[in-house]
Amino acid sequence: MVRASRRLLKDAANIGKAFSDFLACPLSKQPLRHCEDSQSRISETIGVSFPIIDGIPCLVPKDGKLLEDQNKSQVENGADPSSGNSERDLLLAVNIWVTGLI
Amino acid sequence: MALRRSVTRLVGDLNLLPSLLPRGAALLHSHATSFGFKEVPEEEKSKLVGNVFTSVSSNYDLMNDMMSAGLHRLWKDRLVSKLHPFPGMKHLDVAGGTGDVAFRVLESINSVSRRAMQHGLAETEEETQIYICDINPNMLNVGKKRAIERGLGENHCLHWIEGDAEALSFDDGSMDGYTIAFGIRNVTRIEKALAEAYRVLKRGGRFLCLELSHVELPIFKQLYDYYSFSVIPAMGELVAGDRESYKYLVESIRRFPNQEAFARMIVDTGFQKVEYENLVGGVVAIHSGLKL
Numbered sequence: 001m002v003r004a005s006r007r008l009l010k011d012a013a014n015i016g017k018a019f020s021d022f023l024a025c026p027l028s029k030q031p032l033r034h035c036e037d038s039q040s041r042i043s044e045t046i047g048v049s050f051p052i053i054d055g056i057p058c059l060v061p062k063d064g065k066l067l068e069d070q071n072k073s074q075v076e077n078g079a080d081p082s083s084g085n086s087e088r089d090l091l092l093a094v095n096i097w098v099t100g101l102i
Numbered sequence: 103m104a105l106r107r108s109v110t111r112l113v114g115d116l117n118l119l120p121s122l123l124p125r126g127a128a129l130l131h132s133h134a135t136s137f138g139f140k141e142v143p144e145e146e147k148s149k150l151v152g153n154v155f156t157s158v159s160s161n162y163d164l165m166n167d168m169m170s171a172g173l174h175r176l177w178k179d180r181l182v183s184k185l186h187p188f189p190g191m192k193h194l195d196v197a198g199g200t201g202d203v204a205f206r207v208l209e210s211i212n213s214v215s216r217r218a219m220q221h222g223l224a225e226t227e228e229e230t231q232i233y234i235c236d237i238n239p240n241m242l243n244v245g246k247k248r249a250i251e252r253g254l255g256e257n258h259c260l261h262w263i264e265g266d267a268e269a270l271s272f273d274d275g276s277m278d279g280y281t282i283a284f285g286i287r288n289v290t291r292i293e294k295a296l297a298e299a300y301r302v303l304k305r306g307g308r309f310l311c312l313e314l315s316h317v318e319l320p321i322f323k324q325l326y327d328y329y330s331f332s333v334i335p336a337m338g339e340l341v342a343g344d345r346e347s348y349k350y351l352v353e354s355i356r357r358f359p360n361q362e363a364f365a366r367m368i369v370d371t372g373f374q375k376v377e378y379e380n381l382v383g384g385v386v387a388i389h390s391g392l393k394l
Binding site: 024025027031055056058 | 262
């Protein structure tokens with residue numbers, strides 16, 4: 001009976017893309033959502049997206065981009081968000097998150 | 103294996119010793135601001151180390167073979183055997199860029215599974231998952247290519263992730279095993295990497311660290327120093343065209359805490375049954391601990 005229920009659980013897991021989601025946001029440690037359109041993983045809690053490059057998820061904290069920044073740059077169509085700005089904003093996001101913890 | 107001598111030492115509990123805190127803190131600070139024998143701002147260290155590995159990535163495995171005369175393969179074999187991999191395990195190999203340790207874990211598990219199937223014991227439904235995490239994308243790309251060469255390109259057990267050992271992107275208590283081979287001395291804040299290792303391991307999870315360490319044996323030490331400071335950078339220049347990176351690698355070994363000090367750090371993080379095993383008279387040490 002145990003074997004049967006295990007098999008059921010395994011099938012259920014196979015339906016979703018659940019497997020790789022032992023992955024968590026490196027900053028907030030909360031679950032990540034996979035986004036098909038932008039090919040990235042999104043951390044809802046702090047609104048940051050992490051790119052997937054060459055099939056490798058880049059989950060280094062400083063590689064994260066704030067979601068508002070991304071939307072803005074898409075709207076402005078080619079306007080280049082300077083890396084300095086996104087770093088500063090990421091720092092702001094981290095600060096907000098850290099303050100939330102205290 | 104005439105040169106191999108293994109001595110396992112069990113490190114005592116923290117309460118048996120007077121507090122080493124002031125000295126410990128100074129040690130950690132000095133590690134965070136040292137790039138080899140140079141002093142650098144803490145924020146700079148990560149970038150400098152990144153540059154080193156981007157530069158060495160394409161020749162990394164060849165240089166490992168040359169510098170250690172192929173011994174690094176045996177050291178990694180020993181590391182993986184101490185891990186006791188099992189089918190269905192979730193394993194994290196940090197700073198594992200080119201995949202050496204991960205491939206060995208996978209092969210070990212496959213051989214266990216095969217034996218189990220032969221005896222009609224294949225009951226595990228859970229899938230083995232091995233995560234290879236490295237901060238440097240070039241190292242990961244080399245690893246992925248090697249996986250393809252070994253026919254593991256489509257293997258669904260291996261996952262390549264770019265991430266920072268000091269801020270891992272994994273859930274608490276999600277891993278059965280954690281290994282870091284020749285990576286911990288490149289991390290800026292060792293205690294953060296150790297704390298993250300503790301966080302992601304499940305209860306009963308095993309921590310293993312393979313790292314170049316300190317040699318104390320009198321004459322051997324002199325020979326080893328000569329080899330490190332004269333031969334290796336020259337080899338680096340000849341083979342990889344990069345003397346400076348190999349000079350950094352050699353210097354960073356000397357700046358890294360010795361076996362006992364590092365073992366204390368592991369105990370301080372919360373691990374139990376911490377021990378270390380010296381290989382080749384201390385040229386390399388495998389530190390291990392359990393999260394209980």
